[in-house]
Amino acid sequence: MEMALGFHSSSASMLRPSPSSGLVRTSCTPRFPKQLLGASLSPPSVIYKTSLRLRHSKSSVHGTFRCSAAQATEAVPEKKSGLKRRSDIRNIAIVAHVDHGKTTLVDAMLKQAKVFRDNQFVQERIMDSNDIERERGITILSKNTSINYKDTKINIIDTPGHSDFGGEVERILNMVEGVLLVVDSVEGPMPQTRFVLKKALEFGHAVVVVVNKIDRPSARPDYVINSTFELFIELNATDEQCDFQVIYASGIKGKAGLSPDNLADDLGPLFESIIRCIPGPKIDKDGALQMLATNIEYDEHKGRIAIGRLHAGVLRKGLDVRVCTSEDSCRFSRISELFVYEKFSRVPVESVEAGDICAVCGIDDIQIGETIADKASGKPLPAIRVEEPTVKMSFSINTSPFVGRVGKYVTSRNLRDRLYRELERNLAMKVEDGETADTFIVSGRGTLHITILIENMRREGYEFMVGPPKVINKRVDDKLLEPYEIATVEVPEEHMGAVVELLGRRRGQMFDMQGVGSEGTTLLKYKIPTRGLLGLRNAILTASRGTAILNTIFDSYGPWAGDISTRDQGSLVAFEEGTSTSYALFSSQERGQMFIGPGVDVYKGQIVGIHQRPGDLSLNVCKKKAATNVRSNKEQTVVLDTPLDYSLDDCIEYIQEDELVEITPSSIRMCKNPKLSAKKTR
Numbered sequence: 001m002e003m004a005l006g007f008h009s010s011s012a013s014m015l016r017p018s019p020s021s022g023l024v025r026t027s028c029t030p031r032f033p034k035q036l037l038g039a040s041l042s043p044p045s046v047i048y049k050t051s052l053r054l055r056h057s058k059s060s061v062h063g064t065f066r067c068s069a070a071q072a073t074e075a076v077p078e079k080k081s082g083l084k085r086r087s088d089i090r091n092i093a094i095v096a097h098v099d100h101g102k103t104t105l106v107d108a109m110l111k112q113a114k115v116f117r118d119n120q121f122v123q124e125r126i127m128d129s130n131d132i133e134r135e136r137g138i139t140i141l142s143k144n145t146s147i148n149y150k151d152t153k154i155n156i157i158d159t160p161g162h163s164d165f166g167g168e169v170e171r172i173l174n175m176v177e178g179v180l181l182v183v184d185s186v187e188g189p190m191p192q193t194r195f196v197l198k199k200a201l202e203f204g205h206a207v208v209v210v211v212n213k214i215d216r217p218s219a220r221p222d223y224v225i226n227s228t229f230e231l232f233i234e235l236n237a238t239d240e241q242c243d244f245q246v247i248y249a250s251g252i253k254g255k256a257g258l259s260p261d262n263l264a265d266d267l268g269p270l271f272e273s274i275i276r277c278i279p280g281p282k283i284d285k286d287g288a289l290q291m292l293a294t295n296i297e298y299d300e301h302k303g304r305i306a307i308g309r310l311h312a313g314v315l316r317k318g319l320d321v322r323v324c325t326s327e328d329s330c331r332f333s334r335i336s337e338l339f340v341y342e343k344f345s346r347v348p349v350e351s352v353e354a355g356d357i358c359a360v361c362g363i364d365d366i367q368i369g370e371t372i373a374d375k376a377s378g379k380p381l382p383a384i385r386v387e388e389p390t391v392k393m394s395f396s397i398n399t400s401p402f403v404g405r406v407g408k409y410v411t412s413r414n415l416r417d418r419l420y421r422e423l424e425r426n427l428a429m430k431v432e433d434g435e436t437a438d439t440f441i442v443s444g445r446g447t448l449h450i451t452i453l454i455e456n457m458r459r460e461g462y463e464f465m466v467g468p469p470k471v472i473n474k475r476v477d478d479k480l481l482e483p484y485e486i487a488t489v490e491v492p493e494e495h496m497g498a499v500v501e502l503l504g505r506r507r508g509q510m511f512d513m514q515g516v517g518s519e520g521t522t523l524l525k526y527k528i529p530t531r532g533l534l535g536l537r538n539a540i541l542t543a544s545r546g547t548a549i550l551n552t553i554f555d556s557y558g559p560w561a562g563d564i565s566t567r568d569q570g571s572l573v574a575f576e577e578g579t580s581t582s583y584a585l586f587s588s589q590e591r592g593q594m595f596i597g598p599g600v601d602v603y604k605g606q607i608v609g610i611h612q613r614p615g616d617l618s619l620n621v622c623k624k625k626a627a628t629n630v631r632s633n634k635e636q637t638v639v640l641d642t643p644l645d646y647s648l649d650d651c652i653e654y655i656q657e658d659e660l661v662e663i664t665p666s667s668i669r670m671c672k673n674p675k676l677s678a679k680k681t682r
Helices: 102-112 131-136 163-172 191-202 221-234 268-277 412-422 447-459 493-505 536-543 582-591 648-654
Strands: 002-006 047-052 061-065 089-096 143-149 152-158 178-184 206-212 245-250 255-257 290-292 295-299 303-312 314-316 320-324 330-334 337-342 345-348 351-353 357-361 371-374 391-397 430-433 439-444 464-466 474-476 479-492 509-516 521-529 549-559 571-574 592-594 607-611 617-619 659-663 668-672
Touching: 089 102, 089 163, 089 191, 089 268, 102 143, 102 152, 102 178, 143 268, 152 268, 163 191, 178 191, 178 221, 178 268, 191 206, 191 221, 191 479, 191 549, 206 221, 206 268, 245 268, 255 268, 337 351, 391 412, 391 447, 412 430, 412 439, 439 447, 447 648, 447 659, 479 493, 479 536, 493 521, 493 536, 536 549, 536 648, 571 668, 582 592, 582 607, 582 617, 607 617, 607 668, 648 659, 648 668
Parallel strands: 002 047, 089 152, 089 178, 143 337, 178 206, 206 245, 571 617
Antiparallel strands: 047 061, 143 152, 245 255, 290 303, 290 371, 295 303, 303 357, 314 351, 320 330, 320 371, 337 345, 337 357, 391 439, 391 464, 430 439, 464 659, 474 479, 479 521, 479 549, 509 521, 571 607, 592 607, 659 668
């Protein structure tokens, strides 16, 4: 079966899909994925023949384009002499919105590629090797692995899905030629889907769309494909990129297919689409050595390890190289060890040819973005650029009476060294000195971005205090601009009113509302100042009784939206040091909700609960019952409410301008900032 589509380039109009026809027309004179034409997927032998005019070319191109899971990719001759495609390697990144199933899909790919022995115990989400990743169920750091399919080596990079770790994704896209865009079969494209796809298209990468979780009862693949295609159009994809291959998959079952109703017994169709639709790396094998350090790891025995893709030449163990930041800033070094990724581990090799992803040891001071080049004639590659941070927090030494009880590193020098060391591998973060010698300002892509750093430092034995998150504003032409984000909230219909009211109070502007599948939930889309998101997650969970799902991603800078009140209630503050008692807590809990139970050490100024009214209230939570010989006939029965259990993220969302969070390896406390007495306790 062959299908000939002929188009004349008239890219001025932007046409939306017609519900009646099922057809989608676009500004990028597309060769539609057949799924968009309202038909079921054809057998693998379908070939799309098109006559089209490319956006960036003056002459029209006539040819046969094959990008289905059973057709071989045609070799495209390179115009520049010396550059050619390497056919035995594919470098891909798996990108998606958070919780759309990237890591689970990688698990299935590794298992089916026989990376593990048949009798080997393999835990779930094998790529999430970090303790915090396992606890939170999200990917934070990108990871490399590789599999062999037939005669081709496929280098796979699993990337984070949360918008706060977009800097990791931006860096990783320098190493690959194509991406697997994983989309949930019910939710469709979400904010982070848009972000990662935009970056991939800017790099000119080939995209294979994987509709994951196709076995969900409320799956709606037609809607998801149409929404994804519209997203390609909005992001100004080229004609080739619009002609994306679609694979339907169930990552948890390890199945994939060209039709949502007819999945193969394994992931064979997915592997085939990677080989056929994603080109091999474009290399200059005989050119001067060039490799961009895209990621940095540290090993106790080997020191700093630079990871990146070799763009040109051949890299050998023991080779003398030039390390360049720019044309004028170069130094010399030697490669002590060389590794490539095979299956789930690094394997030492003597040499690496251009096109492969490798790890290099021996350059102790190498930084992300520097180029390892030929000693004689090497030139640097363009440096890696990532978007600017939008949120900042102050880090300072611990000044509470309990300082040094648990922590190993408590001085400002320890804190400073650790924060500046984080900059070596976290490009999206910035650190600068604060107003005092013991204060540092840390800027990141969002509160979660900075919270993960805090959690890592806490586990390493650091003790310090952090202030409330603040947005980073800009002033352009004497106008104050603040960052805005796109927030999507999935909420059951019965709680929609409370959520809409909450977002409205925080200066959010709704621009879209739609039903999601058959599960009775509504998807709300808002443009909201980043300030309005601070402390919003807990408020939304309370308003929706724990049923709402909030996702956000940075959109742009816009005009100052005005004052926003993020917290209506004050804090309950301890006014003496001691150990909390049941007797004191019983009377204190009438004033609000408590954070502590009996038998907890507290100090003066520590926040022990939430006041039920605005303004702070000082309490004595250490008061003991008078030990006199006068006894009443009946002892009063003390019944205490269960104290609120606030996590690190919850504490950082809760605190306001005059409050701090005390971080220690064993506990997290909140306290009033003694330096700021703007809000006086009553």
